[in-house]
Each structure stands twice: as C-alpha cells, then as structure tokens.
Amino acid sequence: MLSDTTFKYLFKNNEYRKFFNYLIKSVTDIDISDFKLYDAELNSGEDIKHKYVVQINFNKKKHPFIGKASYVIMDELTKKEIKDFKIYDIYLENYKDIIYNGDNKEEMYLSLFTASSYEELRRIAKDEKEALKVLDELERLAINDELGAVYDNEIMQKKMISFAHNDGVEEGLKEGLKQGRKEAEITIAKNLLKDDLPIEMVSKNTGLSIEELKKLQ
Numbered sequence: 719m720l721s722d723t724t725f726k727y728l729f730k731n732n733e734y735r736k737f738f739n740y741l742i743k744s745v746t747d748i749d750i751s752d753f754k755l756y757d758a759e760l761n762s763g764e765d766i767k768h769k770y771v772v773q774i775n776f777n778k779k780k781h782p783f784i785g786k787a788s789y790v791i792m793d794e795l796t797k798k799e800i801k802d803f804k805i806y807d808i809y810l811e812n813y814k815d816i817i818y819n820g821d822n823k824e825e826m827y828l829s830l831f832t833a834s835s836y837e838e839l840r841r842i843a844k845d846e847k848e849a850l851k852v853l854d855e856l857e858r859l860a861i862n863d864e865l866g867a868v869y870d871n872e873i874m875q876k877k878m879i880s881f882a883h884n885d886g887v888e889e890g891l892k893e894g895l896k897q898g899r900k901e902a903e904i905t906i907a908k909n910l911l912k913d914d915l916p917i918e919m920v921s922k923n924t925g926l927s928i929e930e931l932k933k934l935q
Contacts, residue, residue: 724859728852730755737827737848744824745786745806746772771803776831780811785828818844904934911935 816829843849
C-alpha cells in the first residue's frame, strides 16, 4: 500500500474514489468527491487558474504522543502565513494492527498502510466494503507485468538511496546514484526483455532508449 506506483494507479481510478475521499477527508477535512483529477504527469494544467497545495506525508514511524499533525507554511522574509499551502503528517506506526470493528474506519484505513502482506491487509479490513475492493485490485495488479516493472524500478531506486544514506556516502553520492540507477535499469530491462515484453513498454518503464534496449537484446 505504501508504493507510489500502486497509490497513483488506484487514486486515478474513479472506482476507488470513495476510499480515497474518506481517507483524505478524515485527514484534511477536504471533500474530493466532486473534484476533477489532473494528472501532473500527463496534463500540463494550462487551464488551471489557481493552485492550492495540500501535502500529506505518510511517515513510516511512530510518534510518542500523536497520530496526525498539520502545519502552515510561513514566508521566510515577511513571516506571514502562505495561505495556499498546508502540510499534514500521518505517523502510520501509531495505527498499526488496528482492525475494523464497524466504528473505526478512519483508523483502519490508515492501518492498511502498515501491512506487509495481502493476508495482513485482509485481516485489518475485515468486512469493510471499500477497503476490500481496493485489496482485490491490489492482488490483481500483482500479476500485471507493466505495473510490476514500474513498481520494481521504484523499489530499486528507494533501496539505492537508502543504501547510500546508511553507508554515510557523501562524496560522489550523486554520481554513484546515477550509476546505480543505470545498472538497475539495465537489470530490470534484461528481465523484461526475457519475458518478451514489447520493447516500447520496456523503454517507457526503465528510461532506457530503444537503441540501448536493442543492444541488450
């Protein structure tokens, strides 16, 4: 559930709007049920006249006192609040192992983000309709080759960044990450090509050019 790839995929699909609307409204008090979704990766948004930014951080850690917090942003020079920007922090470990009991949907939805297996997800969701609909789709996505390639690439990037930080690498970090990403892209691409995925799809999901992929073939 913490994957950027699966979160974005589900969020873009109106089938799961109720789930995300309830989740976002419980955190921010903003109702998105009638919102029109603009995908920043596909739509440049020229027709958007005004932008209000809401940043929600799902932190994989526990807070000793609170589960949620919100912050306003101040202009460094004027010391005035920036009206169109707000940040919300969710400390997910504070919600771990909260199972649906018919009266705790908000806490149960957040608890889903702490699960590490499909079995754990279903144990937490129990019989809550919208959550089960999301879980069914997650299991279906697990066998989707195209989405799996994007997901694998995302996880590889996170592992490389984590490794660099944990190792205390300072000098040459950017160059090292760049080289590591390239090697990860090549490894993923080789596996996808072995599975006979179309070369255009492999290029899209790894960032490698068609020419580079033909050489790998």
